[in-house]
Amino acid sequence: MIAKLLIASALVATTVTIHASGLGAGLSYALRSIGRLEARFWQITWLLIRVAWWLIVLHLLEIAVWALFFWWHECLPDVESSFYFSGVTYATLGYGDLLLPKEWRMFGPLEALTGSLMVGLSIAFFFAVISKMLRARTETRQS
Numbered sequence: 001m002i003a004k005l006l007i008a009s010a011l012v013a014t015t016v017t018i019h020a021s022g023l024g025a026g027l028s029y030a031l032r033s034i035g036r037l038e039a040r041f042w043q044i045t046w047l048l049i050r051v052a053w054w055l056i057v058l059h060l061l062e063i064a065v066w067a068l069f070f071w072w073h074e075c076l077p078d079v080e081s082s083f084y085f086s087g088v089t090y091a092t093l094g095y096g097d098l099l100l101p102k103e104w105r106m107f108g109p110l111e112a113l114t115g116s117l118m119v120g121l122s123i124a125f126f127f128a129v130i131s132k133m134l135r136a137r138t139e140t141r142q143s
Contacts, residue, residue, distance in 0.1 A: 022058035090115035
């Protein structure tokens with residue numbers, strides 16, 4: 001039981017580390033881009049598309065960490081099933097067509113909770129980027 005708690009803690013820590021690193025890199029990029037941004041529709045839209053894709057890539061990397069863990073421990077029949085289960089669980093869709101073995105079943109809700117937290121951080125990040133863009137635009141107009 002304690003070994004599984006340590007493994008679960010390591011998976012959560014790995015997920016949070018990937019997300020924090022990615023958000024840091026994304027923030028640096030977004031702030032540089034906002035500084036050069038003119039208030040044109042396509043420039044703003046293109047930046048938001050890049051931010052959205054960057055966040056999706058981060059989530060896919062995090063899903064891959066969980067999926068590879070499930071595959072490595074033979075919790076699911078193959079790597080494709082592991083990625084499918086992990087994606088469905090991380091996104092909290094919960095189809096229920098694949099289940100973890102009894103000894104690993106608490107990892108499902110933990111991945112879902114971790115995914116929810118990471119999605120929440122992504123939403124906050126997206127909001128922060130948009131807020132910064134609006135603030136920069138307002139400051140430019142007042143100058």
